[in-house]
Amino acid sequence: MDTATSFLGFRLPHPFIVGASPLGFHIDTIKRLEDGGCSAIVIPSLFEEQITERATGRIHHRDPLDPVWAGWLEDFPAAADYPLGPDEYAEHIARAKRTVGVPVIASLNGTSGESWLRFSRVIEQAGADALELNLYQVVTDLGMSGAAAESDLTTAVSEMKRTLKMPIAVKVSPFFAAFGHVAKQLDAAGADGLVIFNRFYQPDIDLETMKPFPHVELSTSADLLLRLRWLAILYGRVRPTLVATGGVATPEDGIKALLAGADAVQLV
Numbered sequence: 001m002d003t004a005t006s007f008l009g010f011r012l013p014h015p016f017i018v019g020a021s022p023l024g025f026h027i028d029t030i031k032r033l034e035d036g037g038c039s040a041i042v043i044p045s046l047f048e049e050q051i052t053e054r055a056t057g058r059i060h061h062r063d064p065l066d067p068v069w070a071g072w073l074e075d076f077p078a079a080a081d082y083p084l085g086p087d088e089y090a091e092h093i094a095r096a097k098r099t100v101g102v103p104v105i106a107s108l109n110g111t112s113g114e115s116w117l118r119f120s121r122v123i124e125q126a127g128a129d130a131l132e133l134n135l136y137q138v139v140t141d142l143g144m145s146g147a148a149a150e151s152d153l154t155t156a157v158s159e160m161k162r163t164l165k166m167p168i169a170v171k172v173s174p175f176f177a178a179f180g181h182v183a184k185q186l187d188a189a190g191a192d193g194l195v196i197f198n199r200f201y202q203p204d205i206d207l208e209t210m211k212p213f214p215h216v217e218l219s220t221s222a223d224l225l226l227r228l229r230w231l232a233i234l235y236g237r238v239r240p241t242l243v244a245t246g247g248v249a250t251p252e253d254g255i256k257a258l259l260a261g262a263d264a265v266q267l268v
Helices: 027-034 048-056 067-073 086-097 116-125 146-163 179-189 221-234 251-260
Strands: 005-006 010-012 017-019 104-110 129-137 168-172 193-196 201-207 211-216 241-246 265-266
Touching: 005 241, 017 146, 027 086, 048 104, 048 116, 067 116, 086 116, 104 146, 116 146, 129 146, 146 179, 146 241, 146 251, 168 251, 179 221, 193 221, 201 221, 221 251, 241 251
Parallel strands: 017 265, 104 129, 129 168, 168 193, 193 241, 241 265
Antiparallel strands: 005 010, 201 211
16 A cells, blocks of 8 residues: 655655654654654744844743743743753754754744744754744734734745745644634735644633642644544645644544544644
8 A cells, every 4th residue: 555645745665654742842852753663753942032132132022031022931941941952942942953864944933923933944054854833923903903813824835836846844733713714815925835724722720729820731633633623624725734633542543633634644
């Protein structure tokens, strides 16, 4: 049986690739993932705030040393708490490329289409085969329309396509009123792939302290159904590679994603 697939312009022997996870922070585990048979590897994200804080000392245009913003920014990790800073991230990409023969996909995670995205050129120069752009945005501005949020997303993609030669996959959220139209806009903006779907951190409330705390649940097969729906709706109707992520907990889940129209399936 021929399991070869096309992924972001690459011909892969099979569609099962490694999604972003802590395993991608270490060269030895990256090599073990290749030895285990994965056909491509997504390196965990470098975050917008890491880039802007190093370049300007600010996070989302706010000074963390200013008492006015101290409370607003206190939940952001300190720079030293991230596994890799911007310079280390670029070097990590270069080392991974020297170590494995499968495509290495870098990842940028942020909420805006601003100057921090220029760091993608550094990542490209480091040797990344492609970039997964994760615009992780929960719109809390009650004055911002859905159309404006969509415009920010597609503008960021179109601007990056003008400056980069490597393919760009966009990891998207399902929380749009008309997701099919968003997918079509991203297609028109030049996205080479759509990664379906992002999963947001879900805040919970600690009843002992009566304060919010981040709560992370691993996905289960139940999460796959939403992915299957939109893979099937988009299959054959948009140009970008379709990638399933989230909800693939069993081999059967991966097969279902392929039957629904996925060109590749991310495993984490």
